[in-house]
Amino acid sequence: MRDDPHVVALVTRASGGDQGAWHELVDRYAPLVYTICTRYRLSNHDIEDVGQNVWLLLVEQLGKLREPAALPGWLATTTARECLRVVTAASKAERLGTGLDDSVLFVDDAVIDEEILVAERNAALRAAFAELPPRCQQLLSMLLSDPPHSYADIHRELGIPVGSIGPQRARCLERMRRSSALAALGEGEDKIDIRGGEPGA
């Protein structure tokens, strides 16, 4: 993963006290932290607890992060550790009651590594999408909604002639492809399975 200049700037600004930059960092990485919590099948209460600890630890670490590129890895490892603490505590408590159950859910490192790659790719895609003109964002959102809107709906909502929707979609996607946000994606991306096109994938 290359150093994404945008993330480097966010970390620098946040550690200098810029609250807006902190909010952007949280928005960018909350899906990563949240997904790892769900991998451990935590309750909402425990997810909140883990989230609190992870973000508070990050706040304390902000000024000390030498390589902001390592941030997703740090967040993933810290989240996994906090999740493990919660499930281990729950398992201990249960063992006291029954004297039997020693099942603690472990999540493989490879799973966590893949979550990091997916989260980085998703964050870059969302950033590229956010850079698109509002018109493109509206069109792509309508095409991606579940269930997808028909071309007739899109024509009615956005006033684009039905015959122009296909070409406009292509132009918007081409803009995304050329965006600097996607340029930050590293070479490891091709290893990730992209389930293209399937609703809900």
Place this chain on the structure above:
Amino acid sequence: MRNDWDDDRLLGALRQALRAREAVPSWFIETGRNAFAWHNIDAELAQLTYDSNEDRLQATVMRSETASIRALTFTSAHLSVELEVTGNSLLGQLLPAREGELEIHTRAGEISTTEVDEIGCFSVDPIPESPFRLRCHTADGTNVLTGWITI
């Protein structure tokens, strides 16, 4: 750069990316945003160095015996904070003994204060229901913040 992705693949990847963000509950994002209130807090952090619950868990496995009092110790370079739960209140002492003021910060963002007497003793009553942390300002200028506590 993803020049090699065709339109459908790019659109599919974008769908996944947007869904992943939508799957995160708003309260989870709020929790993260609020954590910034702790940025650059000018205090020494005191780490949890003893928790009777940990002891009790092990003791029960070994001896089927339970301790009745919850005790915790937080330690920083200059000060330790000893805590003991008795009934509905939390009694504590700063060691070495220091006079000062104690702030109780809850996760909900509420802050209350209480006095620390000349032998370093204080009480927190009632005990906050949500996780909380203590910040001690002593008369000699030491400023210590504990980790989060759940009783």
